[in-house]
Amino acid sequence: MAVREENLDIEVDIRDDATAVLTVGGELDIETATFLHHHMANQFTHGRRHLVLDLSALVFMDSSGLNVVIKGSREARDKGGDVHLVSPTPAVRRLLEITGLTVTTPLHNDVEAAVEAIRQAGEEQA
Amino acid sequence: MAVREENLDIEVDIRDDATAVLTVGGELDIETATFLHHHMANQFTHGRRHLVLDLSALVFMDSSGLNVVIKGSREARDKGGDVHLVSPTPAVRRLLEITGLTVTTPLHNDVEAAVEAIRQAGEEQA
Amino acid sequence: MDVQGHIWHIPQEPGAFARARDLTAAALATWGWPSERVEVAVLLVSELVTNAHRHAGTDAWLHVEPLPDGVRIAVRDESPAPLARRTPGVATASGGFGLHLLDHLAAGWGVDNRADGKRVWADVLGAPGNA
């Protein structure tokens, strides 16, 4: 059997100096998790401390994927920002719920709601 | 079914100020181990720091029994003495070997050999 | 069910975890499983094969066997090193979620030890209600 291609697609959309939306599609496991982390770390380097992860096209995620989301969230918080998750599939949502991630990490129904939440929190602070 | 009687018999024979022989018969498990420990501790209180445990009539011993022998040996060594074991049955010997106790604890074929070894060690020290 | 199950060798190579998931999903689809239950089995397979490669550090052998009311997945590795329960903490990002997922998603799971390695198995029931 031919070696199976690992499959994780990430698209980045910069919304403002501090905010980026990452559209994450495919499968997030221990082999692809590093790739996502590189993308997140790269955004932090460029001053984006609010990251929105659009998970609507993510068909699989296991605890290795979860570990990287937790790691990225911690790094974002260290910089005064956060990671926001958007519309996970039912399987990914189940993982987020069972592991308690939904308690600590904001979850939104669509990308614009996430961006709006970040903007409002910023105004309140200002 | 009637409650099974726990069965551990200990006889104590004082050989000199510092040496006692404990003949241990029956079964040594978590329920009876405390009883053996009381006997050993009592000897330490009376200055006997060399204890010979004659195990030839001990038909059963598990890791709880082992733990108490280890504990007693440590206490004996703290006082400058030791615990010597004598002629365990094959089952008990297997336990002592698998757990590595035979590496640290002197084992003798009969009580007189154990008493003689203690005496000689004392003379060398003097 | 007259299918007696599958055994696949999952060597340590790129794409191994995705391949283990694909094989599992394909087998369960053949047996007529609903996708919601396939997803649970596939998640646990991913966790177990990842642990075998990453913690045991050996190749893995994946078993997928039908049960009267579900499926037993089992992953054998060649290391006797025992599993260790970790307290998974979202706050600390320390990992340890794999066994936690087994506790929550499997009807039962276990570890069988032999001198030449071990096997971690988990039972996933076929219908969501009776887990």
Next chain:
Amino acid sequence: MDVQGHIWHIPQEPGAFARARDLTAAALATWGWPSERVEVAVLLVSELVTNAHRHAGTDAWLHVEPLPDGVRIAVRDESPAPLARRTPGVATASGGFGLHLLDHLAAGWGVDNRADGKRVWADVLGAPGNA
């Protein structure tokens, strides 16, 4: 062998461990086991029932089932608390020898977890040579 094995409830009461050993020894004697092998099985029963009462803190259920080449002993308790490997040290008197004895004396052993407790099993072969 047409004997299908035994299940005994071992409540937390004085003499429990001795009783578990007696029942095991009597069953194996009936099946014609040599005393040297009976001793191994009886030792592991004593370890497992002690762990159930002491660490799980619940009553125990002892299963003794014939295998084609030996016997499977299994002790069920009602606590989901997992086993923990400890490094047994003769120097430190810290205990932890029970699982070490399973590693050495059982042909294989394992833990099965369910939401309502767990079962620790061990296989003891009937003839000393083929362990």
